[in-house]
Amino acid sequence: MTEPQPQIAVVVFPGSNDDRDAALALGGLGAEPVLVWHAEPDLPDVTAVVLPGGFSYGDYLRCGAIARFAPVMDAVRRFAADGGLVLGICNGFQVLCEAGLLPGALRPNDSLSFICRDVPVRVERDGTPFTSLCERGQRLSIPVKHGEGCYFADEELLAELEEHGQIALVYEENPNGSAAGIAGVLDEAGTVFGLMPHPEHAVDPLLGSTDGALVLGSLVNAARERLLAAA
Amino acid sequence: MRATVLVRPKPGILDPQGEAVQSSLRQLGFAVEDARIGKVVDLELDGNDLEQARAELERMCEQLLANPLIESYEITVAPE
Numbered sequence: 461m462t463e464p465q466p467q468i469a470v471v472v473f474p475g476s477n478d479d480r481d482a483a484l485a486l487g488g489l490g491a492e493p494v495l496v497w498h499a500e501p502d503l504p505d506v507t508a509v510v511l512p513g514g515f516s517y518g519d520y521l522r523c524g525a526i527a528r529f530a531p532v533m534d535a536v537r538r539f540a541a542d543g544g545l546v547l548g549i550c551n552g553f554q555v556l557c558e559a560g561l562l563p564g565a566l567r568p569n570d571s572l573s574f575i576c577r578d579v580p581v582r583v584e585r586d587g588t589p590f591t592s593l594c595e596r597g598q599r600l601s602i603p604v605k606h607g608e609g610c611y612f613a614d615e616e617l618l619a620e621l622e623e624h625g626q627i628a629l630v631y632e633e634n635p636n637g638s639a640a641g642i643a644g645v646l647d648e649a650g651t652v653f654g655l656m657p658h659p660e661h662a663v664d665p666l667l668g669s670t671d672g673a674l675v676l677g678s679l680v681n682a683a684r685e686r687l688l689a690a691a
Numbered sequence: 692m693r694a695t696v697l698v699r700p701k702p703g704i705l706d707p708q709g710e711a712v713q714s715s716l717r718q719l720g721f722a723v724e725d726a727r728i729g730k731v732v733d734l735e736l737d738g739n740d741l742e743q744a745r746a747e748l749e750r751m752c753e754q755l756l757a758n759p760l761i762e763s764y765e766i767t768v769a770p771e
Contacts, residue, residue, distance in 0.1 A: 521730075522758060529755075558758065565761045567700075572707045612704065612761055637705060 464691075465492040466683035469506040471536070471552075473498045473516035473527050478660060482512045482549065482676075485660040489673060491680045498530040507683040507690075508545040509536055511552025513605075513658055523566060523608045524554030533559055545589050545686070546652045547679055550606055553644075553654030562647055562654045563621065564613040569606070570637025576605040578668060580632040581643045581657055585625050588646060589682030590653040593674040600671035602657035604635060604643075609656040611638035611645070624648050629655055692736050694748055694768040698757045699729035732756055736768075744768050 468491045472479045483493035494504055498516075503509065517526035527533070533555075540546045540561055548556040556562040569575060578601050583594040594600070613621060618640055621627050629644030636656075644655030659672030700706045706727050713726035734751075736744050748766045757764040 521755070525755065525758070565758055567705065567761060568707055570705055570707050572711060610705065614703075637707075 463490065464684060464687050465490060466507040466680065466687045467492045467494050467505065468508045468510060468680070468683055469494050469496045469503050470510045470512055471496050471498060471532055472512075473514065473530060473555075475516045475518055476512050476514035476551070478513035478549065478658065481658075482510050482660040485663045485672070485676050486510070486680060488663060489677045489680045491683060496532060498527070498532050501531045501535060503532070503535045503539055507686045508547065508679055509539055510679075511536070511546070511548040511555050512660075513550035513552060516551055516555065519551075519608075522558065523551060524556075524558040527551075527555045528559040537561065540647075540652050543649065543651055545679065545682055547590060548652075548654035549658055549660065550604075550609070550656055553656055554608065556652060556654045561652050562645055563617055563626070564611055564639075564642075564645060566608050566656075567610040567612050568608045569610050569635070574605070574607040575609070575635050576603070578603045578662075579635050579643075579657060581629045582632055583628070584630055585628040585646070588628060588650050588653070588678070590644075590646075590675055590678050591628055592678040592681060594678070599632065600629075600674065601669040602659055602662045602672050602675075603669075604657050606636070606656055609636045609638065611642045611656070613639045613642070621645060626650075628653060629657070692739060692741070692744060692768060692770045694734045694736055694744065694766065696732040696734065696748065696752060696756055697729060697765040698732065698752075698762050699764070700727060701761055701763050704761050729762075739770055741768060741770060
């Protein structure tokens, strides 16, 4: 019997530029990606949503600040509130923070430089829908490419994140000044995840690393389990 | 009426742009201890109810113009 292919929405904002890479990677990992335009008021029948990287709305005002008002974001908010799986990559992470679906904010890199290179990150939290294929402490090599990836959380919020196990990925060598070296953070329920590194750019040996497939593959597996549970 | 909103990074928030400008000003010989960079938003509003405008500007800041987690804002509004 062939395994069922979960449908996963990849939202396309004006200025998204990793939407097709994300869709390609998800497709290669056994999902059926569905591109969804930002003006759509509803999501199709999907079991997970990915907000891709890019420069939605030109990053005007603050990265992600305008995208959060896109019609599709109301649908994403409802989907997340119902326990749906939502993954934000880079700009998608910024959008989720601006939308209040994830805690914290992303600020310009402390170096002021745009960083584009593979970085080592460590898995702090395994067993989530986004890290089930990883082990705690595992070191992944995944590229970052951002100018505003400096994660900010004040001390109170950091303590909360630690207490609730929401810090899922940390940089081994902090490239951007992120608080506590945070590279990826979960919401309290553990069903919404945002990260600055681009797992969709690390799914093929030709790209130098396949570690991104562990993150996206975890999501595809979790989506498939939900599909089977609902059947 | 016209309104101006100043958006600033909150104290304690790392402001690398401000740091770069401060260090450049020092290189020029100015004794600058600190520099912080924010944003100015100039707005033209319909109506002439100052109190109502102020309340609306407050909401604009909370909902879009500033991210309250990392930025503070200051509103000035004046009838034309």
